[in-house]
Amino acid sequence: xxxxxxxxxxxxxxxxxxxxxxxQVLQEQDNAFVAGEDVGQAGSVFGYYQGLLAxxxxxxxxxxxxxxxxxxxxxxxxxxTGCRPIIDVMFMDFLGECMDEVANxxxxxxxxxxxxxxxxxxxxxxxxAGMNLAAQHSxxxxxxxAHLPGVKVLMPSNAYDAKGMIIAAARDDNPVFVVMNKMSxxxxxxxxxxxxxVPLGKAAVxxxxxxxxxxxxxxxxxxxxxxAKTLEGLGVDCEVVDVRSIQPFDxxxxxxxxxxxxxxxxxxxAVRFGGFGGEIVAQLQEEAFDYLDAPIARVGAPxxxxxxxxxxxxxxxxxxxxxxxxxxxxxxx
Amino acid sequence: MxxxxxxxxxxxxxxxxxxxxxxxxxxxxxMEDGKIPGALHLYVGQEAVAAGVMAHLSNKDQITSTHRxxxxxxxxxxxxxxxxxxxxxxxxxxxxxxxxxxHISNMALGILGxxxxxxxxxxxxxGAAFSNKFRKTKQVAVTFFGDGxxxxxxxxxxANMAALYQLPCVFVCENNGFGxxxxxxxxxxxxxxxxxxxxxxxxxxxVDGMDVMAVYEAAEAAIKRARAGDGPTLLECKTYRYYDHVxxxxxxxxxxxxxxxxxxxxxxxxxxxxxxxxxxxVLTAKKIENVYARADEEIKExxxxxxxxPFPTEEDLLEDVYxxxxxx
Numbered sequence: 001x002x003x004x005x006x007x008x009x010x011x012x013x014x015x016x017x018x019x020x021x022x023x024q025v026l027q028e029q030d031n032a033f034v035a036g037e038d039v040g041q042a043g044s045v046f047g048y049y050q051g052l053l054a055x056x057x058x059x060x061x062x063x064x065x066x067x068x069x070x071x072x073x074x075x076x077x078x079x080x081t082g083c084r085p086i087i088d089v090m091f092m093d094f095l096g097e098c099m100d101e102v103a104n105x106x107x108x109x110x111x112x113x114x115x116x117x118x119x120x121x122x123x124x125x126x127x128x129a130g131m132n133l134a135a136q137h138s139x140x141x142x143x144x145x146a147h148l149p150g151v152k153v154l155m156p157s158n159a160y161d162a163k164g165m166i167i168a169a170a171r172d173d174n175p176v177f178v179v180m181n182k183m184s185x186x187x188x189x190x191x192x193x194x195x196x197x198v199p200l201g202k203a204a205v206x207x208x209x210x211x212x213x214x215x216x217x218x219x220x221x222x223x224x225x226x227x228a229k230t231l232e233g234l235g236v237d238c239e240v241v242d243v244r245s246i247q248p249f250d251x252x253x254x255x256x257x258x259x260x261x262x263x264x265x266x267x268x269x270a271v272r273f274g275g276f277g278g279e280i281v282a283q284l285q286e287e288a289f290d291y292l293d294a295p296i297a298r299v300g301a302p303x304x305x306x307x308x309x310x311x312x313x314x315x316x317x318x319x320x321x322x323x324x325x326x327x328x329x330x331x332x333x
Numbered sequence: 334m335x336x337x338x339x340x341x342x343x344x345x346x347x348x349x350x351x352x353x354x355x356x357x358x359x360x361x362x363x364m365e366d367g368k369i370p371g372a373l374h375l376y377v378g379q380e381a382v383a384a385g386v387m388a389h390l391s392n393k394d395q396i397t398s399t400h401r402x403x404x405x406x407x408x409x410x411x412x413x414x415x416x417x418x419x420x421x422x423x424x425x426x427x428x429x430x431x432x433x434x435x436h437i438s439n440m441a442l443g444i445l446g447x448x449x450x451x452x453x454x455x456x457x458x459x460g461a462a463f464s465n466k467f468r469k470t471k472q473v474a475v476t477f478f479g480d481g482x483x484x485x486x487x488x489x490x491x492a493n494m495a496a497l498y499q500l501p502c503v504f505v506c507e508n509n510g511f512g513x514x515x516x517x518x519x520x521x522x523x524x525x526x527x528x529x530x531x532x533x534x535x536x537x538x539x540v541d542g543m544d545v546m547a548v549y550e551a552a553e554a555a556i557k558r559a560r561a562g563d564g565p566t567l568l569e570c571k572t573y574r575y576y577d578h579v580x581x582x583x584x585x586x587x588x589x590x591x592x593x594x595x596x597x598x599x600x601x602x603x604x605x606x607x608x609x610x611x612x613x614x615v616l617t618a619k620k621i622e623n624v625y626a627r628a629d630e631e632i633k634e635x636x637x638x639x640x641x642x643p644f645p646t647e648e649d650l651l652e653d654v655y656x657x658x659x660x661x
Contacts, residue, residue, distance in 0.1 A: 031467075031468070033467065059467065064494065065490070065493055065494060065497065067490035067493065067494060068490075069456050069486055069487045069490045069491075070456050070459065070487075070490035070491055070493070070494045072456070073455070073456020073457050073459055073460050073487065073490070073491060074456065074459060074460040074463050074494065075460060076456070076457050076460055077395075077397075077445065077456065077457040077458060077459060077460020077461040077462070077463065077464060077474070078460045078461065078463050078464035078467065079460075080440070080445055080457070080460075080461065081395060081445075081460075081461045081464040081465070081468075081472075082464055082468055083463075083464045083467055083468065085460075100450055100452075100453065100487065101456055101487070104449075104450050104453065105448075105450070105453055105456075105457060109446065110653055110654070110655070110656065111431055111653045111654050112428060112431060112432040112436040112438070112446065113428050113431075113432060113436065113438040113440070113446060113653075114426070114427065114428035114429030114430070114431045114432060114653060115429065115652065115653035116427075116428065116438055116439065116440045117438070117440055117445070117446075118656050119656075120656075149654050150654055150655065152655075172656075173656040173658075174655050174656050
């Protein structure tokens with residue numbers, strides 16, 4: 001601690017924060033292991049397991065075939081019998097290959113067994129557009145997962161949260177999905193060297209304000225902060241809430257914010273129609289209707305698969321400009 | 334019959350098959366009488382498979398079962414009272430009434446669940462086998478599935494990974510000739526599902542699933558191999574389902590003839606085993622009668638227990654969705 005103070009803030013990119021979180025979990029929990037495609041020899045296509053095979057060996061860093069049903073099944077079966085697996089699903093889009101293992105087995109086993117089974121399994125997966133990877137390697141499916149009773153869903157927007165959420169997820173005795181963002185991998189912030197948890201079910205107010213609430217998820221938190229800066233120049237004092245925990249959702253923090261600002265917008269990278277933003281809007285009108293001075297706006301991707309062309313993808317992904325435009329529309333400015 | 338098998342084992346195998354048969358016959362009646370809600374997929378006809386395989390497993394070994402799972406649960410040590418209570422949807426059932434017939438499970442008995450999804454079990458059993466190897470135990474995980482499930486990708490992925498990692502896993506295919514109502518010849522081009530084992534680099538064995546001793550001996554070899562760390566085996570047991578896919582006479586569909594069913598009944602696993610046991614003097618007619626009487630007594634107690642048990646209440650509805658409590 002004192003060393004860190006002397007040397008100033010310890011900055012770490014998102015990618016290294018993931019590595020550090022996983023490493024510390026493996027050090028702490030003897031029955032934890034990582035399994036997934038290209039996690040060992042390759043150290044993940046995103047680079048975040050680099051060095052872990054050398055450090056922990058192939059008993060605990062397990063390269064798997066390209067077999068998502070098998071990989072999730074491995075996680076479910078191992079978690080139910082005394083292990084604490086960390087399962088890597090390289091791209092979130094690949095959950096399509098194992099939706100039964102996720103939705104019908106992992107999510108339901110504890111309930112169907114009348115509480116008999118405990119499944120301490122963590123799934124790390126990569127979401128998001130922005131790298132011209134087209135329709136099957138760019139999606140944000142957190143709303144799919146949040147709709148499944150039995151799993152928890154986290155979305156770290158920054159390196160600090162990525163590490164702390166991985167640790168919290170791995171220590172939780174439930175299936176937890178940590179939905180990370182591939183465009184954030186190089187993004188740095190201060191990350192303590194010691195183990196710490198970002199608690200599940202807690203949103204973070206990342207910018208305080210009194211005039212307007214922006215509820216943002218994943219990478220959109222940074223777009224929301226940029227939008228807030230622009231809006232500040234127009235005299236709008238925005239509060240930005242990083243939703244962070246999709247399931248369980250922290251409605252308390254959301255309601256507290258709306259009671260202060262009376263106007264809000266939700267933003268996520270996922271398709272707007274049927275997105276998790278709709279759930280947030282519904283909960284706010286249920287719990288804080290009397291505090292609302294305007295309809296709650298929503299910003300999300302258009303109802304289309306993610307396009308490949310850089311020209312189209314740029315138009316597709318929500319950004320600060322669109323947030324600003326929607327806020328201005330609500331305020332009539 | 335193999336020489337090294339004790340009379341006690343023979344008697345246990347017989348009793349196990351009888352308990353399954355009688356449980357299922359009774360469950361079918363209770364369903365038709367409207368006492369048991371939902372859908373039951375009954376195991377009558379296939380008893381030799383569950384009995385022959387489970388004879389080699391302890392409570393520490395794990396199984397994954399299927400939608401037709403009562404037989405597996407009974408053979409793995411399941412008691413009738415909590416089983417009937419589960420079928421009735423009562424809070425005293427193995428799953429507190431939350432799972433029902435298709436999800437009966439008990440972790441203490443190593444039953445990682447019946448499964449309502451065809452092909453749902455193999456990846457989970459493979460994961461349990463991975464865990465057994467990872468934790469350096471001598472436990473074996475056995476997955477039961479049908480000829481229908483052998484066409485699901487989940488089976489193939491699990492088989493490949495189990496062989497790749499040389500896991501203590503046994504794949505028991507109960508080939509009863511039908512995927513739901515579709516005849517095997519209409520759902521796969523192979524005759525022997527065991528042929529598929531070669532594609533994964535594991536042994537494939539075909540046995541007569543109506544012959545409990547054949548199943549017992551083949552399962553012994555496969556389970557010993559798994560326990561010794563030599564990897565998985567695909568064991569295909571050719572068997573037959575006397576009742577329909579669902580219920581007893583189900584929807585009255587004409588997908589097979591009575592003559593076909595009767596021909597299989599001529600080879601009934603229990604009858605033919607009883608003939609052998611009588612001939613060898615292992616059991617007498619009176620003793621066999623007692624086995625049925627004891628099973629019927631168990632049924633009587635189980636049904637009474639289920640009927641007098643309370644239904645779960647509103648407070649139970651949201652319990653067990655998540656683990657709540659101190660995390661490790």
